Amino acid sequence: MGTPVFDGGMTARGDLAALTERLGHAFSDPELLVRALTHASVQGGGETYQRLEFLGDRVLGLVVADALFRMYPKADEGELSPRFTRLVRRETCAEVAREADLGRHIRLGPGESTSGGRTKDAILADVCEAVMGALYVDGGLEAARGFIERYWGDRLAQKVERLKDAKTALQEWAHSQGHQRTPAYREVERAGPDHAPVFTVEVQVEGVRPATGQGSSKRIAEQSAAEAMLVRERVWKGAKP
Template sequence: MKLSAELRELQERIGHEFTTPELLLRAVTHGSISSARGDNQRLEFLGDRVLGLVMAETLLSGDEAATEGQLAPRFNALVRKETCADVARDVDLGAALKLGRSEQLSGGRRKQALLGDAMEAVIAAVYADAGLEAARKMILRLWGDRIKTVDEDARDPKTALQEWAQARGMRPPTYAEIARTGPDHAPEFTIRASLTSGQSAEATAASKRAAEQGAARNLLEQLQ
């Protein structure tokens, strides 16, 4: 099978040349497009487990003195969907996605969930094509400095903000939707995070959850 120009370029960006190109094609094929070759859901399931194994091994070997309680939030920060989507953006995975018309029109190439799922599927495709060591090398290369700096991102911003407030005898922060813009198929939400002290910060994102996380992160930056 001959890969398209988009997939050949993606191969270069992820640093793996497939001996079975069909695996890469399947990894970037979303369920919204009708195709006899199948979509990437099964590969996504496998890729999530491969990523988890590689990150667990890497964290254990990288800090032999760390407790399970210290390792768990680091692990979660490295394998969560948001991180996978960030890595997918780094390699411009969205440009190679095979999407149905509805997903294309609704901005599917930029959607966090689609990008995160596709990144996991690509990991599985590399694993199926060349084994665990090849998948490990790609993961460590693409995740790069995120592994070294994971402590900075290990805690969920909303949890960290709540802990900050509680440590000072304050009530938990509140989150309010102050604006919604964009068409129904691709809305953007603006959320304000507020403390009883009167301090607040805002963030805008494509989902309420992401906007809340962003607002909490922005408020933490102000406080610290």
């Protein structure tokens, strides 16, 4: 195999000490972590993060669902579902990736690096999920859970009133403003591989500028779009979850 072509970030056997400390896990197989950080734009760089991303997405969902189930024993599905959606959405994963400083370790091809790949929400979210997948494969569920609890802990405990279903809240707000029509949602783009699609949805409210949102399903993207409009119109504060 020829020399991998990428932008000079972390090499396959570079110093992973600082990153593994932030992740809270010493990898027995460091190549798993390298794979989780390798974007498809790296030519000749071996396996990319896509399979680990697929796994990490499911690990995150399990750990978050379990945490919510235990933290809120009296909450019904109607309260738990929007909490869950908010916690596992791609925007939240991208925020966590920034907090963990994953961006500077991502292995990118020169073109993707030049175009700002390290700061793109889609790539950061994918890498965050892939890292959780790598933690699970290398250290089991507890290794992944430790990372998730560290970076999702405050988000899990956020106030209930901030988590009202965004689509419901938007519909109520629209009607309170005299808009008789229910907010309309339409898919404007679908990107990514079949196993990890990214949907972009636009929401329209009569007399209001449209807003868009993204998610790994149409339902999540619709919630994201509704929230974007609520934040922009200052119905909801734009604080991090």
